[in-house]
Amino acid sequence: MRQLALVELRLSPALQAADPAALSRQGLAASSAVGSLRAQAGRLDALESRLEAGLWVSPASAQFIRAAQEQARRLRVAADLCQALASALGTLAAALQRARADALAAVIRAGHLDAAALELNRRLLAQPTLVPQDPDSRLLSDPEADLINIQRQASARALALAEASAASAWQHASAAFDAVSYGTPVMRQRMETGRWELASSVSLASGVLADLRSCGVMQQLGLPANGQITGPDGRAYSVVVQTARGRDGQLLVSTQETPSAAGDWHELAVRFGTTEYGRRAAGWEKVAVAVGGVAGAAYPEGSTFAPELLSELHIMAGGGAYVPELAVESGDPVKEAPAEPPRGQEHSHYWTRPTTGVAGGRRAGAPDAIGLIDAGIAGVLLAGKLDDSRAADYRIVFEEDSAGHRQARLQLFRVLVAPNESPRTIAAGGYVDAHGHLAGIAVTGESPQLHPILTPGH
Amino acid sequence: MAEELSAGGIRVVPTALGDAAGAAGAVSASVRSGVGDLLAGSGWQAAGDAGCADALSRAARLLEQTLDAAADGVSDLGRALAVARDAYRTVDTVAVPGASR
Numbered sequence: 001m002r003q004l005a006l007v008e009l010r011l012s013p014a015l016q017a018a019d020p021a022a023l024s025r026q027g028l029a030a031s032s033a034v035g036s037l038r039a040q041a042g043r044l045d046a047l048e049s050r051l052e053a054g055l056w057v058s059p060a061s062a063q064f065i066r067a068a069q070e071q072a073r074r075l076r077v078a079a080d081l082c083q084a085l086a087s088a089l090g091t092l093a094a095a096l097q098r099a100r101a102d103a104l105a106a107v108i109r110a111g112h113l114d115a116a117a118l119e120l121n122r123r124l125l126a127q128p129t130l131v132p133q134d135p136d137s138r139l140l141s142d143p144e145a146d147l148i149n150i151q152r153q154a155s156a157r158a159l160a161l162a163e164a165s166a167a168s169a170w171q172h173a174s175a176a177f178d179a180v181s182y183g184t185p186v187m188r189q190r191m192e193t194g195r196w197e198l199a200s201s202v203s204l205a206s207g208v209l210a211d212l213r214s215c216g217v218m219q220q221l222g223l224p225a226n227g228q229i230t231g232p233d234g235r236a237y238s239v240v241v242q243t244a245r246g247r248d249g250q251l252l253v254s255t256q257e258t259p260s261a262a263g264d265w266h267e268l269a270v271r272f273g274t275t276e277y278g279r280r281a282a283g284w285e286k287v288a289v290a291v292g293g294v295a296g297a298a299y300p301e302g303s304t305f306a307p308e309l310l311s312e313l314h315i316m317a318g319g320g321a322y323v324p325e326l327a328v329e330s331g332d333p334v335k336e337a338p339a340e341p342p343r344g345q346e347h348s349h350y351w352t353r354p355t356t357g358v359a360g361g362r363r364a365g366a367p368d369a370i371g372l373i374d375a376g377i378a379g380v381l382l383a384g385k386l387d388d389s390r391a392a393d394y395r396i397v398f399e400e401d402s403a404g405h406r407q408a409r410l411q412l413f414r415v416l417v418a419p420n421e422s423p424r425t426i427a428a429g430g431y432v433d434a435h436g437h438l439a440g441i442a443v444t445g446e447s448p449q450l451h452p453i454l455t456p457g458h
Numbered sequence: 459m460a461e462e463l464s465a466g467g468i469r470v471v472p473t474a475l476g477d478a479a480g481a482a483g484a485v486s487a488s489v490r491s492g493v494g495d496l497l498a499g500s501g502w503q504a505a506g507d508a509g510c511a512d513a514l515s516r517a518a519r520l521l522e523q524t525l526d527a528a529a530d531g532v533s534d535l536g537r538a539l540a541v542a543r544d545a546y547r548t549v550d551t552v553a554v555p556g557a558s559r
Contacts, residue, residue, distance in 0.1 A: 018506025026501060029492035061540040067538035071531040078524050082493070085517060092505065170510040177513035184520040185527060 003124055004117040004145055007152050009110035009159050012207045015166050020097040026088030037079035039419040062310050081180050086178035089214035103162035110155040117389050123417030138309050175266065175402045182268040182398075187233070191269030191398065196232040198275040198394055198410075202432045203228055205236065217243050218431070220251050221441065227432025229408045231398055232271070239439060241429035252444045253429040255320045265399040265407070270317075275432075276309055276390040277412065277438040307391035309423055315395045317435040321413040323423040392440070394430065411441045490525045523535055 010016075045069055113323040181187055205226040217240060220227040227239035244254040392412040400406045409432030417423045428440030494499050496518040505511040 003528075014507040016506075017503065021506035022501065026496055026504070029495060033492045060538075064535070064538040064542040067531075069536045071528070074524075074528045075529050078521070078528050081521050081524060089514075092510070096506065098556060167507075170505070170507040173505065174510045177510070177517040180517040181513070181520045184524045186520055270536035371476040388503050419474050 004148060005119040006114045006117060007110055008114060008157065009107045011100075011107060011159075012163055012166075014170075015096070015100060015163060017102055018166070020093045020094045020100060020419045023093035023096065027086045027093060030086035030089060033082045034086060037075045037082065041079065044068045044075070045421040060101060076181075077185065082185050084176065084180045084183065088173050088180070092169055092173040092174070095172075096166055099162045099166035099169065101143055102165070103159050106155045106158035108161060109153055113148055113152045113155065117152075120145060120148065121366065154287050171404050172402050173402055175400055178268065178400055179266055182233075192271050194232045196271075196273075198229070198273060198396070199277060199438045201230045202239070202436065202438045203230070204432060204434075204436045205238075206444070217241065217251070223431045223441065225283070229396070229410070230430075231269075231408065235295050235406060237398055237406045239339065239430065239432050240409055241431050242409045242411065243429075248351045253441050255427045255443055264401050266401065268398040268400055268406075271396050271398070272315055272393065273390065274393050275412075275438065277392060277440060280391045300319075304417055305391070305426075306417040306423060309417065310391060310393045310413075311412055312423075313393050313415060313425065317394060321393070321395075321425045321427065323415055323425060332411050383423065392428075396430070418431040489556065490529070493522050493525060497522060 076138070182191065204224060205228045218227075221241060223241065228236045229239055231237050242254055242257070243255060244252050246252050270296060311324060312323055313321050392414045394413070395411045397409045398406070399409070411432045412428040414426045414428075415423050416426050427443040429443065431439055431441060433439040496514070502515040504510050505514050505534060
């Protein structure tokens, strides 16, 4: 029989370095801070309610009340963050406590088994000196070595399980700590209003995306699954088009958020802004349109995108956007500018192609001259509007799940204006195209006449 | 706070303002020391795993900044209180029936 090798199980350096007791103490400190902060905020509220009785009324006292309200709000924000930190620390401490205990037990068991293996090896070396009648010779059997090996394998499995449990606890705690970080005013400001440009922050990831769930949806839509956005925080987020399932089971691109769609994704930040995407009109196209106008080409009344209305757009928290009722000018030649040709599934009524050519028939000299000048001006103005459809408002939701995966759900909104009609919103799901540029896929199934039954699509 | 405002025999403003201003500073100091323990002496390393410790360190640092901002809020509150008290002493107060200085 061969000698048994020693397994010498050890805790991982990370689990060895973990100090659950210290984490627990820190959690308790954070938890006690919650009570203090909330009590303080409560005192400020009580002060405010007593002053509101009208006993001390002046602009200066009103300013003081506002300062007190703001202070109470800050304290509550800090209290909530301390609460989240305390909760995460407590959960991590408890999980690491269990994992360490299990791992140490496995290591100790393995140590005992190594000692048994050493003893077996020692007797194995001494075996040639034993006579068959020696009772010890009966101990040197394969079944005994097999039993030691089986028990050592069980210990190794127990250690691996404990380490996996610790790794999972670290992942969950990291996500919880991130949630605290992104809940702070400093990070909120950075994510929501800090200097950042969406269109220049998209790219295609060279590696494999961390979240296969996202890949599935993007592949079903026929879109690149490795698009990513480098957020205002400098971290990479996988780009995911928000989807839902229609009543027929069809995958729809949607702006509507359903609560159950969130899954275990935690919202880190939501950012709104304006960007540009899509094909930029080439120089020759602009020249052709301008020259066409001078040559008398007629551009009919039609729909056009109106980037100047993007600032009026109301983007809703639950998804979607609308333009409030505005007075629509009519007869403005600039409004006749066509949008860019449709891309993908975009419906054709969203744009109107300019008609070309010169109308036949006899021409009167003076009116034609006026008409040509007018058409020429319209053509030049139109040439400058060819890129209007590129401008869009966006809403982007940065999220992280408990396993540390990050994703960004991106929606793009443009405003379409048709003569004598109210402006309307054209929504699209944002993604990164095969060239690494920002692109949009038209929203489907959100017709007011046909509300789909939405179920989580990602 | 020396001055008092009485209405129906109930002392209102000075006590409440004094409590608020004093309590705000005191609580912030104790809370900040609690969070500071995570950062001082690298308490975040107790997490063990490097990535998790980084996340904890980042959260503690940002939370400390949040508490710093709250401490600044106490100063804002104090300044607003000083202005309000000054106005109360002069002419910027609307008389309330039954109230007397």
